[in-house]
Amino acid sequence: MIPLEYELALAGILFGIGIFGIIYRKNAIIVLMSVEIILNAAIMNLVAFSSYAINPITGDPGGQVFAVLAIAIAAGEVCIGLGIYIVYFRSRKDINLEEATRLR
Amino acid sequence: MFEYALLIVAAPLVAFLLIIIFGRWTRQGGAAIAIAALGTSFIVSVILFAQVLGLGALGAPVSEEVFKYNWIGPIEFGLLIDNVSALMMVLVSFLCLIIGIYSLGYMAEDKSKTRYYAEFVLFTAGMLGTVSANNFLQFLIFWETMGLCSYLLIGFWYEKSEAASAAKKAFMVTRVGDMLLLIGIMAIFASLGTFNIVEIQARGIPAGALMHVIPLLLFAGAVGKSAQFPLHIWLPDAMEGPTTVSALIHAATMVKAGVFLVARSFPLVAASDIASITVICIGGFTAIFAASMALVAFDIKRVLAYSTISQIGYMILGLGAAALLFEAGHASHGFTASMYHLMNHAFFKALLFLAAGSVIHAVGTNDMRVMGGLHSKMKITSIAMLFGALALSGIPPFSGFWSKDAILHEVFVAGEMYGAIFTFIWVAGVITAFLTAFYAFRLWFMTFAGKTRGDIHPHESPRVMTYPLIALAVFALISGMLAVVIGGFGHLVTFGGTVHEGTMELLTEIFTSPLTYITLFAAVAGIGLAYIVYCKQRVSSEIFVSTSVGRGMQKLLQNRYYLDAAYRGFALHVGMGIARAADWFDRNVIDGVVNGSAKLGLLVARGSDAVDRKGVDGAVDGIAYVVTGSSNRARARQTGQIQAYIAAMVMGMFVVALIMLIYLSGGW
Numbered sequence: 006m007i008p009l010e011y012e013l014a015l016a017g018i019l020f021g022i023g024i025f026g027i028i029y030r031k032n033a034i035i036v037l038m039s040v041e042i043i044l045n046a047a048i049m050n051l052v053a054f055s056s057y058a059i060n061p062i063t064g065d066p067g068g069q070v071f072a073v074l075a076i077a078i079a080a081g082e083v084c085i086g087l088g089i090y091i092v093y094f095r096s097r098k099d100i101n102l103e104e105a106t107r108l109r
Numbered sequence: 110m111f112e113y114a115l116l117i118v119a120a121p122l123v124a125f126l127l128i129i130i131f132g133r134w135t136r137q138g139g140a141a142i143a144i145a146a147l148g149t150s151f152i153v154s155v156i157l158f159a160q161v162l163g164l165g166a167l168g169a170p171v172s173e174e175v176f177k178y179n180w181i182g183p184i185e186f187g188l189l190i191d192n193v194s195a196l197m198m199v200l201v202s203f204l205c206l207i208i209g210i211y212s213l214g215y216m217a218e219d220k221s222k223t224r225y226y227a228e229f230v231l232f233t234a235g236m237l238g239t240v241s242a243n244n245f246l247q248f249l250i251f252w253e254t255m256g257l258c259s260y261l262l263i264g265f266w267y268e269k270s271e272a273a274s275a276a277k278k279a280f281m282v283t284r285v286g287d288m289l290l291l292i293g294i295m296a297i298f299a300s301l302g303t304f305n306i307v308e309i310q311a312r313g314i315p316a317g318a319l320m321h322v323i324p325l326l327l328f329a330g331a332v333g334k335s336a337q338f339p340l341h342i343w344l345p346d347a348m349e350g351p352t353t354v355s356a357l358i359h360a361a362t363m364v365k366a367g368v369f370l371v372a373r374s375f376p377l378v379a380a381s382d383i384a385s386i387t388v389i390c391i392g393g394f395t396a397i398f399a400a401s402m403a404l405v406a407f408d409i410k411r412v413l414a415y416s417t418i419s420q421i422g423y424m425i426l427g428l429g430a431a432a433l434l435f436e437a438g439h440a441s442h443g444f445t446a447s448m449y450h451l452m453n454h455a456f457f458k459a460l461l462f463l464a465a466g467s468v469i470h471a472v473g474t475n476d477m478r479v480m481g482g483l484h485s486k487m488k489i490t491s492i493a494m495l496f497g498a499l500a501l502s503g504i505p506p507f508s509g510f511w512s513k514d515a516i517l518h519e520v521f522v523a524g525e526m527y528g529a530i531f532t533f534i535w536v537a538g539v540i541t542a543f544l545t546a547f548y549a550f551r552l553w554f555m556t557f558a559g560k561t562r563g564d565i566h567p568h569e570s571p572r573v574m575t576y577p578l579i580a581l582a583v584f585a586l587i588s589g590m591l592a593v594v595i596g597g598f599g600h601l602v603t604f605g606g607t608v609h610e611g612t613m614e615l616l617t618e619i620f621t622s623p624l625t626y627i628t629l630f631a632a633v634a635g636i637g638l639a640y641i642v643y644c645k646q647r648v649s650s651e652i653f654v655s656t657s658v659g660r661g662m663q664k665l666l667q668n669r670y671y672l673d674a675a676y677r678g679f680a681l682h683v684g685m686g687i688a689r690a691a692d693w694f695d696r697n698v699i700d701g702v703v704n705g706s707a708k709l710g711l712l713v714a715r716g717s718d719a720v721d722r723k724g725v726d727g728a729v730d731g732i733a734y735v736v737t738g739s740s741n742r743a744r745a746r747q748t749g750q751i752q753a754y755i756a757a758m759v760m761g762m763f764v765v766a767l768i769m770l771i772y773l774s775g776g777w
Binding site for chain 2: 024027028029036102103105106107
């Protein structure tokens with residue numbers, strides 16, 4: 006059985022990669038991908054804690070159900086995000102986030 | 110019961126405002142408004158006079174104050190209606206109406222008719238207000254209104270520098286008298302606590318020095334306004350205005366106001382022998398003094414101006430003699446005679462001036478030396494002027510005779526009682542009668558008789574000018590006899606005692622007195638001399654200046670006794686000196702005070718400015734500075750780059766996580 010610490014460490018690393026990607030990459034698509042990585046880090050946590058629940062055999066199915074729900078929502082979120090990017094690209098011919106300051 | 114009398118004064122005042130506002134849009138420059146207002150005044154004052162006569166017949170003088178309006182404290186404005194003011198109002202409004210109608214022709218071609226008629230009606234309103242005032246303050250207000258209007262009208266043709274300076278001269282010379290009058294009125298108020306004329310007349314000035322000073326101060330006002338010696342110098346120069354204005358000043362308004370003032374303050378004058386004697390002396394001296402200057406004048410209007418001064422002198426003389434007799438407890442007709450002469454003079458002087466205006470209108474010059482022989486060209490004017498000259502000379506039955514004779518009679522009576530000095534003044538009066546007749550007919554013969562001397566093409570004036578002349582000529586003939594017919598002018602106006610005389614008694618008294626024949630002889634002699642010298646020219650007029658004494662006299666008279674020059678010198682040297690001193694005082698002392706206070710103010714302002722800048726502004730600016738600085742920094746953070754925000758967010762998240770970690774783990 007993989008110890009909980011390993012799983013949490015993986016989730017932390019994924020979160021760090023996601024944060025790095027969001028903050029330092031200029032391409033909006035990559036930022037969106039980084040957001041997905043952070044989301045996966047969170048789901049990773051859900052799954053990890055779920056398997057360490059009170060019942061050792063089945064674990065707590067609630068966390069895994071939540072994980073599936075979160076993945077579905079993430080898919081929808083990506084759809085919306087990409088939709089916004091397409092509209093944005095049409096008006097600006099560019100999706101460089103450094104230039105995207107009009108909402109200031 | 111005389112409330113409607115207010116209309117007499119109000120009509121011209123309202124007309125003044127209407128002409129000022131609407132005059133320029135009416136065809137004759139507001140003439141119609143002026144004539145309508147003057148006509149209203151005249152009709153109402155005739156009704157008033159009739160009513161007053163009805164009430165005051167047989168010597169019970171009416172004296173009623175109407176339309177009392179309490180203005181401030183003890184000053185109660187109102188109209189004083191008595192025989193004198195009712196007579197004056199009829200006289201003034203009638204003559205102003207006649208002169209106004211005449212102006213239609215005389216001023217027809219003038220450009221600023223609106224201004225003329227506005228000032229004209231205001232002048233009339235001033236005179237009507239003066240004669241009807243019930244207190245001396247109101248009297249003074251209208252009196253000064255007249256002073257202002259005389260200034261404006263004498264300087265009517267202000268483009269001419271002579272007219273402008275004549276206007277200034279008239280204003281400033283009368284100002285001397287007005288100032289003394291003001292002091293006199295204030296002195297009355299100080300001693301009696303009232304301005305009301307009836308009350309003042311009834312109470313009189315309490316005995317003491319003021320009893321003599323106050324009438325003298327009031328008389329000084331009359332001297333200025335009526336152009337008596339030594340303040341007579343403005344009147345001859347006032348001829349620079351339009352002739353209608355001269356007629357207005359000489360016949361109806363202005364100079365008559367001075368006589369009226371003496372009549373109004375008659376009880377005060379009569380209470381003081383010094384004042385009475387001063388009045389007599391000034392009047393008598395002015396009469397002969399002005400008549401002598403008329404002898405050498407060649408300006409047709411100037412002759413008439415001197416004649417006015419001289420005739421006013423008669424009126425003052427009559428009032429003075431009456432005051433003296435009254436003071437000594439004798440009945441006197443002098444007051445009546447003066448008012449009588451005032452009325453007669455008003456008619457014939459208006460006539461003479463309007464006739465002279467007609468002549469000037471025809472020939473375009475004032476100089477009698479270029480006239481002559483106008484009789485055949487302008488018959489109506491010529492006959493009218495002849496009537497005026499006869500009335501002025503005092504030839505019966507023309508008006509001047511009756512009243513002048515009455516005045517001289519009073520002076521003679523005063524002389525019988527007070528001795529040589531008044532007999533001397535009576536002789537002067539008789540000589541004046543001779544001189545008057547001489548210069549009146551010198552004027553007439555030089556203008557209308559003989560041959561035309563200059564290059565002039567006269568023509569008779571339009572009817573709007575000749576009809577007033579005819580009306581006035583009729584009055585010059587009958588106004589004297591009118592009083593005889595009703596049995597003495599005393600029935601109309603009298604003071605101190607009633608006069609009951611029938612027509613026959615009066616005529617008998619006049620024509621059995623040797624005095625009458627003496628004055629009559631003097632007048633006829635004057636006319637005769639003028640006829641010989643200026644009409645027949647049997648004796649050349651050079652004969653007067655053939656001797657050195659004659660030449661000296663002529664020079665003296667032509668230079669008006671050097672009085673004008675003396676006043677001028679006085680004004681130039683003494684007046685300028687005072688003005689310079691005042692100027693120095695003004696520049697150095699007054700300005701110093703003003704500048705000092707200004708500097709103080711500046712200092713205070715600087716202090717408050719510093720407090721304002723450093724304290725108040727400092728606080729405000731400080732807050733603004735802090736806000737600006739912090740917001741500038743905050744603004745730098747708002748780049749609009751979403752990644753920067755996320756970085757900040759993540760950082761905050763780490764901080765929160767750290768705090769929670771520390772907190773949950775129970776401290777370090």
